[in-house]
Amino acid sequence: VQLQASGGGLVQPGGSLRLSCAASGFTFSAYAMGWFRQAPGKERAIVAAITWSGGSAYYADSVKGRFTITRNNAKRTVYLQVNSLKPEDTAVYYCAARYWSNSKPPVAVGAYNYWGQGTQVTVSS
8 A cells, every 4th residue: 555645845825736645555446535734743633535436525624715635536646735825834744545435534533544655845935
């Protein structure tokens, strides 16, 4: 099982990025996918999650209206479009996977059993 996150970088406040997470080694289309982030000195926390079909998504309150999670099952990839970035969005962003058939995606860190290596997002002027 491998989850390869990419797309992070240094961006000015108000800027945008698109994070990608390419999956291999499991039946991607049967798994819910999540994006989490962890800032220095803070616990890892949910940012967004999406069901296997893409039919339902969850967003943390702090990112609603600015971030969008999508997935392409044919490409085995989940994306996180991050807009209107703020300095407080600075963190390492991780993607994660969980075999999950429910109509809503899981949101707890402990619910996910496969994790990627993370990609750094730094928002600074």
